[in-house]
Amino acid sequence: MLLHRAGERRFKGNSAVSGTVKRTISTDDAPAAVGAYSQAATDGSLLFTAGQLPLTTDGELLDDEPVDVQASQCLTNVESILAAEGLGMDDILKVTVFLDDVDDFAEMNDTYAGFFDDEPPARSAVEVGAVPKGAAVEIEAIAAVE
Numbered sequence: 001m002l003l004h005r006a007g008e009r010r011f012k013g014n015s016a017v018s019g020t021v022k023r024t025i026s027t028d029d030a031p032a033a034v035g036a037y038s039q040a041a042t043d044g045s046l047l048f049t050a051g052q053l054p055l056t057t058d059g060e061l062l063d064d065e066p067v068d069v070q071a072s073q074c075l076t077n078v079e080s081i082l083a084a085e086g087l088g089m090d091d092i093l094k095v096t097v098f099l100d101d102v103d104d105f106a107e108m109n110d111t112y113a114g115f116f117d118d119e120p121p122a123r124s125a126v127e128v129g130a131v132p133k134g135a136a137v138e139i140e141a142i143a144a145v146e
Contacts, residue, residue: 020044027084030077031055040081045146047085051098051138052077053131067104067136068111071097074139075115082143091143092121098138102127108137 024038025047033039033050040049054062054070055077062070079089097112099105105125113120121141131138 025081025084027081029057029080029084031057031059040085042085042145045144046093047082047087047091047143047145049078049081049141049143051096051132051140052081053133053135053138061133061135063134063136067099067107070135070137071108071111071139074137075112078139078141079115082141085145087143087145089115090117090119091145092116092141093144094142095121095123096140097123097125098128098131098140099125100128100131100136104136 020043023042023044025040025042026033027039030039030052037050040047042048052074054065054073056062056073057080062073065073075089078092082088082091095112097108099108102125108125112123
């Protein structure tokens with residue numbers, strides 16, 4: 001049984017009972033979603049990106065490149081999705097980095113640091129059993145819209 005507190009948003013389909021609307025985001029400046037997911041979704045206050053693989057907009061997977069190149073492409077994809085909504089990397093509140101091998105953390109981190117100013121977002125970085133499509137890294141973000 002699902003209980004809701006007074007004032008909470010409850011979604012049904014693409015609209016919330018409270019009037020807030022979920023909206024999906026798609027841009028040609030980032031790789032197209034290749035499954036049952038969107039590049040990103042927002043409720044008008046937060047934007048959630050899907051995990052971004054090191055795919056170019058042409059669909060080329062950079063899985064043979066070093067992790068720093070892969071991380072750069074992942075973050076460039078995040079940046080492009082945010083830009084489609086008039087947002088930037090400084091609007092990101094939280095990032096999650098999924099690594100195929102945690103020993104690649106330092107190399108990924110050096111590249112990651114170049115995408116953020118002196119007030120980077122909160123971040124988690126975890127080693128996973130495997131990243132989709134054999135990539136070394138996948139990165140997702142949550143950004144503030146308002």
